[in-house]
């Protein structure tokens with residue numbers, strides 16, 4: 001029995017969420033008193049993998065051939081499952097990223113495993129193997145008992161503290177036979193120079209209170225200055241003031257950044273469902289009765305068009 | 320062309336979720352149920368394939384008899400056939416095994432699910448069907464066009480989007496961009512009453528997970544108000560005290 005962690009790469013590089021995941025997997029393995037192995041799939045330089053040693057990584061299986069040059073959910077699941085078998089893993093952990101979401105459940109079906117997606121804690125092993133996750137779109141927590149011997153866990157981004165540890169990476173090239181021939185990737189379009197909302201630690205969000213798309217300049221400026229991603233409420237993306245990719249809430253993206261600043265958003269229950277697990281919430285709204293204040297840590301009752309420029313100026317004054 | 324849309328029943332989005340006194344279960348007293356919002360987008364895409372390609376549109380729901388109401392709603396929107404697997408499934412994999420068993424005699428060209436249900440936020444039903452059937456799955460799918468034997472799709476990836484094609488059959492999980500939810504019309508509502516729902520008994524065993532305990536989220540300790548005249552104080556707190564940037 002051992003734990004296998006899937007270290008996802010983005011064009012050959014690893015992200016903060018990978019380091020959170022490795023820390024989680026290492027703590028999990030040591031809690032269970034079992035070995036930890038890792039697997040990398042795709043085109044990654046060995047030096048990039050070796051650099052993860054400082055998070056306590058040891059043995060890493062590297063699946064790196066033509067068949068896995070591009071992410072395809074089915075093919076990557078085959079590779080992951082082959083490494084799980086070869087390394088004797090009974091628990092596989094992945095990040096709850098777009099690709100992690102695409103392959104974790106496939107892997108669980110393939111292994112007939114118990115799965116929890118969007119985990120936010122290590123398991124409690126006193127009574128089974130119980131992992132905490134948010135349910136009902138942040139309106140509650142559920143404690144999921146993974147009752148099968150085989151288990152798959154996808155860990156939420158920004159929910160586990162990175163910790164360094166002595167590690168000595170040894171890489172083993174692993175060739176897995178996979179079939180991705182039914183799928184063809186035709187184009188990949190990435191936003192450049194922007195922090196993806198799903199990974200952002202700081203988010204500045206605005207709603208219908210801003211009156212129109214022409215008023216977003218100050219929101220973008222504030223976000224740029226503090227290194228935040230921008231987000232919006234549903235009606236704002238519905239009418240096309242902002243792109244759909246910025247829509248947060250129950251039917252949009254769920255975020256749990258360290259800071260969420262909401263400007264001119266009323267705080268409807270569906271909006272809160274997607275953002276209420278943010279660690280610090282600041283609300284700027286001209287209506288003192290706006291429900292969002294009840295979910296806020298800091299509130300400013302005032303006109304966004306007066307308050308936000310003051311915030312921008314204050315950030316510029318920081319030295 | 321045959322299209323299958325998987326439908327889940329969830330509490331209305333305005334529901335305040337409460338748990339039983341011992342925290343062992345959700346208290347569903349007085350809760351109004353709806354079609355899972357993401358499944359409405361999936362159904363809308365199914366309707367589009369029906370209208371543009373003459374697809375036969377089947378919906379499937381795994382759950383006890385009170386789920387018939389949401390299948391009827393799908394009929395009213397325009398679904399042709401409805402299947403209900405008569406069991407209170409506990410986890411996503413159990414749901415999927417039932418869906419695959421109940422439809423084993425049929426070949427669907429496209430299977431569409433919502434990206435997740437808004438109750439347990441599992442986000443696994445489409446992907447697992449893909450694995451169980453050995454077909455491509457595309458998660459967080461925002462665009463799906465079918466031409467002959469090929470599906471062209473667009474999906475969200477970290478920091479962008481990806482366009483891809485796949486040989487049919489495929490399974491995709493819908494985000495809201497996939498299709499604008501439909502509203503039933505009078506004719507649909509009339510027809511919905513008479514369309515039969517095929518009820519299938521469960522074929523598979525127990526679930527691989529259970530949830531024995533729930534908690535409400537921690538309450539915020541109260542909002543600290545900053546006067547709008549001194550708005551810059553907020554930046555000082557976030558920077559100096561909280562060290563957030």
Ligand SMILES: Cc1cc2nc3c(=O)[nH]c(=O)nc-3n(C[C@H](O)[C@H](O)[C@H](O)COP(=O)(O)OP(=O)(O)OC[C@H]3O[C@@H](n4cnc5c(N)ncnc54)[C@H](O)[C@@H]3O)c2cc1C
Nearest residue numbers: 207208209233234249250251264265266270271286287304
């Ligand atoms: C099935 C369903 C799913 C939904 N999912 C989502 C979801 O995922 N995400 C989401 O966001 N919503 C969702 N909604 C919509 C939600 O119910 C609200 O309608 C929406 O969140 C309101 O957006 P808003 O706060 O931007 O606008 P409004 O409710 O119009 O609020 C605007 C706010 O701006 C304030 N304001 C106005 N002018 C100023 C000013 N000059 N300065 C400061 N403040 C000002 C007002 O006081 C008000 O509080 C959903 C609804 C349904 C039915």
